[in-house]
Amino acid sequence: MITCIATDMDGTLLNAKQEVSEENRKAILEAIDHGVEVIVATGRSYEEARYPLSEAGIKCPVICVNGAEVRNADGDITYSTGIEGDKALKMAQLLNEIGLYFEVYTNKGTYTEDYERGIDIIVDIFTTANPEVSEKQVRQSAKERFDKGHINLVGDYSKIFNKPEFIVYKFLVFSFDEALLQTGRDVLKGIPSIAISSSGNENLEITSVDAQKGIALERFITEKSLNAKDAMAVGDNFNDLSMMKVVGRPVAMGNAAEAIKDFCRYQTASNNEDGVAKAIREALQTTSV
Template sequence: MKLIAVDMDGTLLNHWKEISEENIQAIKKAQSMGIEVVIATGRAYFDAKKICEKAGLNLHIISDNGALIHTKDGEQISSITMEKKDVQRIITELEEQNFYYEIFAERGIYSTYNRKNALEEEAKDCTDNLKFEMIQTAIAIQFGQNGHKLLENNEAILDAEEKFYSVFALTFDEERLRDGMKHFAQMEHLSMISSANNNFELANKLTSKGNALEKLSRMLNISLDHTVAIGDSYNDISMFEKANLSVAMGNAHNDIKALCDTVTLTNDENGVAYIVNQIINKDILHQIQFSNISLA
């Protein structure tokens, strides 16, 4: 294998949102053997980059669910944007339906104080202790993203002279989520992506991890026949379909596991390191066998 694409949340990151030392060493070992390792995440580029830097990793990054591609040198080689009028319509209607939302843009991840308050109200109204903890965790994750900015109103977001990549919607109300997804599915010129059972994201129709993986592989002159994709959720399906080998995390949904060629350990069990080391060892074995055949 010549390229390994790795999702972040639920895959490379453990539940503390950190990259374990085992995963770091496995990635560095793969790189030392000439294998390109690529982050493929729904996170914003500057957020993913910061996490990688903290772990001492220098990787190509597919971010914003495929809207952006950056080389490990930080060069932006692909950008797929949304029309401002679409962003305006989406956030207006999300506000009417009382969703929390974020706009992923060129210089930040934007939301409003009003939407933050709406999400916190969901937590206050929750009587289920387990669900309450889930909401509190989600709030901490969303507001802890690098580049996250709260503004006074929608106009402050839309007046910014920058590129828009996607709109992320979050709610823990199952009926609201279902109705919202049904409503926005009517915007057929956009794609709808989900990374968990409490959210969806709207982006340009061409935006997907799979399309970005294909584009980056072509730029690196690597055939998709020599690629691996590792992930845990629905927004990873497009790259599972493009890669030669698809790997589901042990913590992935059963329907995601069923789509993949193999399943590794969970994200808290260093599942990325486990499968990367398996791939490396098989490649080494293949090289030894090929060398022996050639010498004979």
């Protein structure tokens, strides 16, 4: 039977309104009531992840920043790992040289060197993926992301990299130029002990090689004295692949990248059609008979 469920957030648990739907909320609470360990695994920081979860009344552990940080249900950090400062500085120099915009996720918040460019890129990405939502509404939400402190402005990233109290969790790189993103990927491949993944066609996510959703989920399962073959992972993109590889029931969203669908033995509906709820209920029904 399924004893553990891990779900991605963006493009998976959250719909186009960036909300947990009522059906997804009820299905997660049903799973918890059945004694199933539920954990959210996201590329978001904990600060960005906890608001939609709190609004939905969901209290559970969270794998944050692709596994660079893990929090228990009370929000306490139980694990963290980062990129060394000198390595982060080299990565920033290389990305700046080829003209790629990026944000830096740390244990003390997320940072950008360019407020306006950050706003414009978020607006472009979200309106492209969700044409039914007005640009004005998206721009307001993007500004709120900065104004509420989810993104902090810094004049020079080196001020972060050179301070020992900062742990650099992740570089999130954005561009609609696929060739430029590939150049960034190729350049960064030369840096040892980092992992490069993606949560969309327009980004790269760079973390320590030890900071991956699959590694964090496997550790969580072991700590709970469970078996990975009895776990389910639901996701839509390449940064979800590592956790799909460690579970017995990998589930691709209906809106997932084709390569993710090809890998997974199970599929569900899209994130706008309560896909997570359908996947949970199918798993619970299948394993209870």
